Amino acid sequence: MSKFGVGFSELTDSRKAGAEAALEALDHCSGVHIHLCFLFCTSRHLAEEFFEGVKSILGSVPYIGGFANGVITNNHFGYDGYQCAVGVLEADDMTIHMYLQEGIAANEYETGKNLFHQVARSDLNEAAFILLFDAVNREKGYFQMNFGTPLFEGARSEIEKWPNIVGARMMGDMKFKPTSQWFGDRMTHNAAMAVAFTGNVEMDTIVLQGCYPASSYHTVTKANGAAILEIDGKPALDFAIDFLGPAVQEDLQKIKFFVTLGKNLGDKWVLDNTQYVNRMCVGIDPKQKGLIMAESDMTEGTEFQLMRRGFDLDKIEKEIRTLVRKVEDQGRRPLFSLYFNCAGRATAYSQQNEEDALYVQRAINDRFPVLGFYEAGELAKVAGDLQVLDWSGVFSLFSVKD
Amino acid sequence: MDNKELLETLNRYEAQIAELQRAVGYYSKLSDEVASYNVQVDSEVILLKRNLEEKRLGYKILLALHEIIGSSINIENFFSSTLELILTTLNMDRVVVFWKEESQKSVLKPTWFLGYAQDEVNAAFSRPLEKAVFENAGEQGILVNKSTRRNEWQDKLSAYIKLPFFLGTRIVDQGQTVGWLIAGREKEALPFYPPLMPENVETFEVMAGFIKATYFNFRLYNRLEQANARLENYNQELEKKVEERTRDIEQSRQELAREKDKSDELLLNILPYDVAEELKNKGYYSAKRLEEETILFTDFVNFTNYSEMMAPEDLVADLDQCFRVFDGIITKHGLEKIKTIGDSYMAAAAVDQGTEESAALSAILAGIEMQEYVQNDFKSHSAQLKVPFRMRLGINTGPVVAGIVGVKKFQYDIWGDTVNTASRMESYGAIGKVNISAATYEYVKNVPYLKFEARGKIEVKGKGEIEMYFVSVDESLKPG
Numbered sequence: 001m002s003k004f005g006v007g008f009s010e011l012t013d014s015r016k017a018g019a020e021a022a023l024e025a026l027d028h029c030s031g032v033h034i035h036l037c038f039l040f041c042t043s044r045h046l047a048e049e050f051f052e053g054v055k056s057i058l059g060s061v062p063y064i065g066g067f068a069n070g071v072i073t074n075n076h077f078g079y080d081g082y083q084c085a086v087g088v089l090e091a092d093d094m095t096i097h098m099y100l101q102e103g104i105a106a107n108e109y110e111t112g113k114n115l116f117h118q119v120a121r122s123d124l125n126e127a128a129f130i131l132l133f134d135a136v137n138r139e140k141g142y143f144q145m146n147f148g149t150p151l152f153e154g155a156r157s158e159i160e161k162w163p164n165i166v167g168a169r170m171m172g173d174m175k176f177k178p179t180s181q182w183f184g185d186r187m188t189h190n191a192a193m194a195v196a197f198t199g200n201v202e203m204d205t206i207v208l209q210g211c212y213p214a215s216s217y218h219t220v221t222k223a224n225g226a227a228i229l230e231i232d233g234k235p236a237l238d239f240a241i242d243f244l245g246p247a248v249q250e251d252l253q254k255i256k257f258f259v260t261l262g263k264n265l266g267d268k269w270v271l272d273n274t275q276y277v278n279r280m281c282v283g284i285d286p287k288q289k290g291l292i293m294a295e296s297d298m299t300e301g302t303e304f305q306l307m308r309r310g311f312d313l314d315k316i317e318k319e320i321r322t323l324v325r326k327v328e329d330q331g332r333r334p335l336f337s338l339y340f341n342c343a344g345r346a347t348a349y350s351q352q353n354e355e356d357a358l359y360v361q362r363a364i365n366d367r368f369p370v371l372g373f374y375e376a377g378e379l380a381k382v383a384g385d386l387q388v389l390d391w392s393g394v395f396s397l398f399s400v401k402d
Numbered sequence: 403m404d405n406k407e408l409l410e411t412l413n414r415y416e417a418q419i420a421e422l423q424r425a426v427g428y429y430s431k432l433s434d435e436v437a438s439y440n441v442q443v444d445s446e447v448i449l450l451k452r453n454l455e456e457k458r459l460g461y462k463i464l465l466a467l468h469e470i471i472g473s474s475i476n477i478e479n480f481f482s483s484t485l486e487l488i489l490t491t492l493n494m495d496r497v498v499v500f501w502k503e504e505s506q507k508s509v510l511k512p513t514w515f516l517g518y519a520q521d522e523v524n525a526a527f528s529r530p531l532e533k534a535v536f537e538n539a540g541e542q543g544i545l546v547n548k549s550t551r552r553n554e555w556q557d558k559l560s561a562y563i564k565l566p567f568f569l570g571t572r573i574v575d576q577g578q579t580v581g582w583l584i585a586g587r588e589k590e591a592l593p594f595y596p597p598l599m600p601e602n603v604e605t606f607e608v609m610a611g612f613i614k615a616t617y618f619n620f621r622l623y624n625r626l627e628q629a630n631a632r633l634e635n636y637n638q639e640l641e642k643k644v645e646e647r648t649r650d651i652e653q654s655r656q657e658l659a660r661e662k663d664k665s666d667e668l669l670l671n672i673l674p675y676d677v678a679e680e681l682k683n684k685g686y687y688s689a690k691r692l693e694e695e696t697i698l699f700t701d702f703v704n705f706t707n708y709s710e711m712m713a714p715e716d717l718v719a720d721l722d723q724c725f726r727v728f729d730g731i732i733t734k735h736g737l738e739k740i741k742t743i744g745d746s747y748m749a750a751a752a753v754d755q756g757t758e759e760s761a762a763l764s765a766i767l768a769g770i771e772m773q774e775y776v777q778n779d780f781k782s783h784s785a786q787l788k789v790p791f792r793m794r795l796g797i798n799t800g801p802v803v804a805g806i807v808g809v810k811k812f813q814y815d816i817w818g819d820t821v822n823t824a825s826r827m828e829s830y831g832a833i834g835k836v837n838i839s840a841a842t843y844e845y846v847k848n849v850p851y852l853k854f855e856a857r858g859k860i861e862v863k864g865k866g867e868i869e870m871y872f873v874s875v876d877e878s879l880k881p882g
Contacts, residue, residue, distance in 0.1 A: 012482075012486055012516070044489070044517070046519070080490060080493050081489070081490035082486070082490065174589075174591075174594040174595065175495070175587075175588055175589040175591075175594075175595070177588075214433075214436070214437035214440055214441060215433055215434045215437035215438075216429070216430035216431075216433050216434055216437075243434065243437075243438050244438055244441065244442055245438060245442065248442075253591075254445070257445065257448075258441055258442065258445045259441070305437075306434075306437045306438075306441060308437070308440050308441060308444055309444060310444070344594075348452075348455065348493075349448075349452075349594055350448060351444055351447045351448045351451055353451075
């Protein structure tokens with residue numbers, strides 16, 4: 001019978017933290033044969049030491065994971081500190097396929113293409129996929145975001161349609177310090193990696209959006225990569241100043257966290273925020289009067305609305321409970337769940353007074369393990385296509401038939 | 403519908419469309435204004451909440467610091483927990499405590515820190531920071547954020563601690579700066595990393611006060627602990643010494659006891675037990691009159707002849723062997739050896755000797771055994787002699803005075819007419835016989851297994867007539 005265990009630690013000693021979390025995770029399994037180990041820790045940890053600590057308990061098993069700004073388990077959650085989490089899977093009647101492609105900082109498109117070239121060769125249309133990739137590109141000595149949009153384009157050049165897939169763009173802190181990832185039995189950097197599950201396992205996902213539309217539709221009339229240069233024919237920065245009022249000119253940097261834009265991929269005149277892809281503004285370019293977005297998908301002609309950040313915590317709990325009930329009604333046993341949570345949604349950085357992680361834990365109520373982490377972009381399918389989502393939570397439930 | 407009607411309809415629709423477009427424009431503008439307002443309010447709420455959160459964290463960290471102070475077991479543990487608290491609660495990237503070195507009071511050295519990789523520590527903290535940096539970076543506290551117009555000293559400090567934005571506060575003891583608490587962030591970005599503000603410095607000032615108090619409490623505690631440890635060591639050493647000394651004393655006492663035993667043994671070899679005890683206890687022995695003492699004398703007949711026939715060494719050896727046997731015999735019968743004079747052996751038996759036999763009987767039985775030894779065993783031993791050893795033995799009973807004479811090589815002795823008469827009993831005895839006086843006879847005449855041969859009254863030189871008896875044992879009557 002398949003089993004999954006999760007462990008947590010906040011020790012400052014990276015090696016001990018890894019060992020402590022792995023030990024706790026192992027407690028929930030028989031420990032006979034671990035088929036996969038997820039591992040995440042914040043950038044305050046020493047990546048190598050943390051990995052060694054986990055390996056000191058689990059030995060030579062397939063690993064997949066990387067830095068996160070924080071982690072969530074059934075009984076703990078936290079961010080910005082020394083949090084780390086380990087999840088171990090004992091897979092019965094299930095096959096695990098793992099893929100790695102390094103070099104995302106050099107070329108996202110090629111990385112996506114090469115990664116999914118491997119996937120395409122495996123013919124895993126029915127598999128449940130988790131895609132993780134490094135958010136931080138410091139190849140030039142300063143921070144640049146690795147974008148999902150070209151990565152996905154590269155991937156789509158190799159596959160006919162997106163499989164059942166979720167994932168995350170990983171970073172270790174809100175300052176985007178250099179990152180590390182772990183794959184197989186080694187450490188890696190600038191990596192995009194995927195793990196696919198086939199056999200007796202199914203993955204059901206809900207996207208818990210964190211924004212809702214607030215304005216009328218506007219159109220990107222000029223863009224360059226992740227920079228929106230014109231909106232409705234006006235310089236994007238001027239548009240933002242007009243929109244937000246002249247007071248914002250005192251500190252233009254404020255714009256970058258005031259502005260979230262949303263693309264409605266569903267019916268334009270139906271108010272359904274699940275069909276939106278929200279995009280955070282992460283910087284301004286005063287010289288070109290542009291807005292720098294967290295992804296490069298706000299291309300010319302894109303219609304968008306300004307979004308308000310906010311979400312109904314009770315709704316999170318209710319939707320997860322509904323999903324679990326649905327799965328159980330189909331005669332499947334929830335094995336474990338993953339929760340990819342936007343780091344910005346944490347109460348320390350939003351107007352929320354309570355952590356959504358708390359409501360996820362409450363919905364699960366310890367009935368099955370949850371392994372979650374805070375990161376720089378949640379990956380899920382919206383309107384049939386894989387998207388990088390901002391300010392959302394993606395909850396995936398893995399279930400088996402016993 | 404004719405053309406006119408068609409045109410009117412078209413105009414009406416165009417007017418409606420224009421109206422609808424105006425409405426769309428109106429509602430678009432309205433919704434954008436509402437959106438603008440909402441977004442700004444949301445953002446301001448976030449900023450306000452963030453500021454409140456910063457303040458709340460200020461209180462939270464002080465509360466947590468209290469808990470750390472209460473639970474820390476040593477200074478290293480205290481600083482490790484405190485620095486972790488500063489990093490995680492105030493969301494700092496690095497924190498360092500500069501402290502005055504004990505040896506170099508004027509040098510502030512990075513002593514406790516967190517958030518630095520090992521290579522950064524090696525590179526950054528291997529050289530000391532100029533003393534003037536702290537004197538010029540900020541008088542009381544330092545606050546360097548994006549809006550700060552930095553001076554060169556703050557730049558130097560920033561480079562040293564590898565933090566672009568930081569705050570610091572002095573740690574003061576009795577008016578003297580003993581250290582600096584400095585923490586900071588690598589980035590300043592709303593809302594994640596808001597600029598460090600004067601309120602943060604205030605929080606740090608309170609923390610610095612706690613840190614100072616805790617440090618000196620720990621130091622005091624450590625000193626007390628050290629003093630206790632020293633005292634404990636001293637006590638242990640003392641106990642060890644006392645133990646060693648006790649062992650030495652015990653050894654000495656045992657040696658002393660052994661020596662005393664030897665000495666007692668020696669003393670008992672030359673003195674009767676009671677006499678020895680009195681001598682030990684009082685340091686002297688008072689001469690005593692003993693009313694019923696039986697005295698035994700032996701003497702080898704013609705000893706001078708033997709001495710001429712034998713080498714002196716052999717003679718002494720033979721005599722020694724014989725007297726050793728005598729010693730054994732008299733000890734067995736409870737007699738006390740008094741002395742030997744040349745080849746003569748003198749012993750005495752007191753009435754309170756503690757044996758079942760009477761003193762007189764003991765002396766007689768000892769005398770008989772001594773004669774038997776000389777005649778049988780010792781004769782064979784002296785077989786090489788043409789003339790065997792022969793011995794006279796006499797016994798008398800009566801009062802004597804017992805005492806010790808002299809200080810050096812003192813000797814216990816007995817005096818009185820009884821002693822002289824006993825000597826005469828020996829002189830007037832016969833070879834191989836035990837000759838007793840009438841006085842002794844009176845004590846033993848009723849002993850059934852003794853045979854007496856009355857010799858009648860014999861004139862003794864200087865004493866007149868003395869009635870004498872030879873005495874022997876009738877083995878057939880002697881109880882087994």
